[in-house]
Amino acid sequence: MLAWAGNPTVHQALAQVCGSKQQAGTLSGYALYYKVQWANEELAAMVHVRETAARQAQIERRLSQLDGR
Numbered sequence: 001m002l003a004w005a006g007n008p009t010v011h012q013a014l015a016q017v018c019g020s021k022q023q024a025g026t027l028s029g030y031a032l033y034y035k036v037q038w039a040n041e042e043l044a045a046m047v048h049v050r051e052t053a054a055r056q057a058q059i060e061r062r063l064s065q066l067d068g069r
Helices: 010-018 021-068
Strands: none
Touching: 010 021
């Protein structure tokens, strides 16, 4: 049986499972770090795709100009 009344928060649930709030805080910190790292990688990938698309469009414009001559 859980030791708290009402709806538990994520931190309270982690504290109950881990046995201490310190361990739960550490696990929450690791989870937050992982999510931030993942978001950074996703953002970098989106920027790379955008830059690649812009370069491709520029190459296609140059080729269409050459074909028009």
